[in-house]
Amino acid sequence: MTDATDDDRLARGQARLARITGRSGQEVMAALDGIAPDFARYIFEFGYGDIYSRPGLDLRTRMLATVAGLVALGHAERELEVHIGSALNCGATREEVVETIMQMALYAGFPAALDALFVAKRVFAARGNDAPAPVSE
Structure with missing residues (x-):
């Protein structure tokens, strides 16, 4: 209830x-x-x-933190795909997403970061060159 x-x-x-x-x-x-x-x-x-x-973090920052966490898990490809797209929707740049993933190589390992980079590549390709307008709070 x-x-x-x-x-x-x-x-x-x-x-x-x-x-x-x-x-x-x-x-x-x-x-x-x-x-x-x-x-x-x-x-x-x-x-x-x-x-x-x-309050306390804007959505862009929250989404980059979420991407980092999912990379560190190393087994959440479907969620990572959704949240990379969401990070872009919330104003993160492709470069910020890639740098966030690369940073995780130090903590989650190169295989997890490599897998995540391929997910990011797929998300970027699906979106083409059009960057979405950032989501307002």
């Missing part, structure tokens, strides 16, 4: 995700509906409604 506060967090999270990724997140909700609908809610409420909505 959810209360009004949870519904506010969900709505805030869905709005923040849409601003960051340009997508509603409904595909995530639908994909998890048959197996773990509560998990999808947690992603929106906690991840985007609470953490990504906090």
Whole structure:
């Protein structure tokens, strides 16, 4: 059972995700509906409604930190692809994304950084030469 506060967090999270990724997140909700609908809610409420909505860091910085964390994990290619795109949506440059990934070679290892660079290359190619307008806070 959810209360009004949870519904506010969900709505805030869905709005923040849409601003960051340009997508509603409904595909995530639908994909998890048959197996773990509560998990999808947690992603929106906690991840985007609470953490990504906090003051203190702008979205560009948050997204570069997220890219770094995903590179360090070394096993989150799908999420890395989404968040590299989101970093670009939030005003990070391709150079900043590449430098963030290269920095992780020191901490996550060269194989993790190399894999992430190939993900970045794929994201950049899919976007062509058009850089999206940064997302406003």
